[in-house]
Amino acid sequence: MKFAVIYYSKTGHTREMGEVIARGLEKKGGQVRLFSIEEPLDVDYINACDGVLFGTPVYLASTCWQMKKWFDTESASVNLAGKLGGVYSTAHFAQGGGDVAILTLIGHLLVKGMLVYSGGAALGKPFIHLGPVALDAVEGHYESCKADFEVYGERFAQKALELFGN
Numbered sequence: 001m002k003f004a005v006i007y008y009s010k011t012g013h014t015r016e017m018g019e020v021i022a023r024g025l026e027k028k029g030g031q032v033r034l035f036s037i038e039e040p041l042d043v044d045y046i047n048a049c050d051g052v053l054f055g056t057p058v059y060l061a062s063t064c065w066q067m068k069k070w071f072d073t074e075s076a077s078v079n080l081a082g083k084l085g086g087v088y089s090t091a092h093f094a095q096g097g098g099d100v101a102i103l104t105l106i107g108h109l110l111v112k113g114m115l116v117y118s119g120g121a122a123l124g125k126p127f128i129h130l131g132p133v134a135l136d137a138v139e140g141h142y143e144s145c146k147a148d149f150e151v152y153g154e155r156f157a158q159k160a161l162e163l164f165g166n
Contacts, residue, residue, distance in 0.1 A: 001160050004046045005034045007055030008066040013090040014055045017134050020146045021053060021088065024153020037070045043077050051084035051160045054105050058089055061097030063104040071108040081113030084160045087131040088149065098133035117159050119152045128152055
């Protein structure tokens with residue numbers, strides 16, 4: 001199974017959490033590549049993927065404008081329809097808008113025809129209702145939540161395998 005993680009990261013936190021998700025995808029046998037929207041994407045690779053995850057930092061309690069612009073103007077060259085999609089975010093505070101950022105991107109994924117996967121509260125702890133959020137201004141959270149991001153990657157790969165595997 002092939003996966004892509006597409007993100008914007010100003011400080012490196014969103015990229016780092018994408019790398020943690022990639023570890024989880026790889027644990028389930030997935031091939032993963034990460035792409036910053038600030039660099040050219042390998043559209044052929046992404047088009048061949050079974051699942052694509054999107055990462056955004058939170059700015060002003062929502063998705064960063066760079067990701068919004070990417071979806072609005074540059075995503076047309078990528079075929080996302082029918083692929084499994086997921087979203088994660090990085091924020092400073094729990095009340096900072098991580099959930100709003102995720103929901104905003106989920107709307108974009110739905111418009112693109114993706115099958116959206118949240119992480120599954122029904123699977124037990126860790127409960128990942130919409131997608132994982134890492135908080136860097138909450139003491140210890142940024143490091144301790146990496147385990148949840150890895151589990152999210154594992155669950156995402158497992159769901160892709162159930163949907164698209166042989």
